[in-house]
Amino acid sequence: MQYSDIVQRVLELAQEASEARDRAARQLIEQDLRAFLKPLKAAEIYMLATLMYLGLEGGGVAGLMDRYQQMSDTFGTPERAIDQMLAKNGLHKHLRNSLEILKTAGVEVDTLLTTHIDSPLALLNSSDDVELSLGPWCCDQCGQVITKPEHGLLQWLTRAKDGHCSGRDLRIVHVNHASPLGLPDGCGPNPSVEFARDGSGLSDVPLHWMLEPDGLVRLLAFVEESEFPANEVNRIIMRLFVPGYEKARPYFQKAIDAGIVDAQLPDDYFYQSQLGDIVANIPKLEK
């Protein structure tokens, strides 16, 4: 479906809703509209919101992409953008106004997301030339790069609770001598403070050991014994064993918002092709 078809369909449904004979009928049409909007890409939804505000507030097309950026920053999620659009009276009128503005300026609706200069989906780099690799890792304490596995640790705190081990703060951090913080405990916590807090002891394993099959087995054992919640351990497993994951990780939400990838799996889970698309477009996402 072309983007102009999407805008047209939203406009029609919004118009039908505005002409509904009573409240119940209007709500039914709004449900249809919401169901139509939900599977769209985030970029398509933010652009609809952008067009709605262009029609509502006026202004030229020159600042359209700045306005688009504002929309994605302000709403944060496509769901909130949809709520906002449906809460506004006269959505169809605003969209119609904005289409007039675009027409007068000679801008094709179908180019907005793809070929218009600075468009969110324009000029995406291909993932074909990207080779995904493991690491380098980002230290969970200082945020700096752990340049090689020998400079890193998997670290956690654990204590006995109700007859089994209960862990917390499972993290990837710099080994003490490689920590850029220059503190006595490097990028790790103070063991005495942590013990005093809840009786937890500090454990750590070198990152290069964690990257071996035994490291994977150790992490899986955490889940098996319920020492840590599966969602925490799974994210560490992906950081250590899924090529491209750590590099793409800071850009997950931005890539979804920009329409570079769709969220097909649970939050933070991506296939290799999706990680390739994110990594290939990091320069664009950093803009």
Ligand SMILES: [Zn+2]
């Ligand atoms: Zn660090």
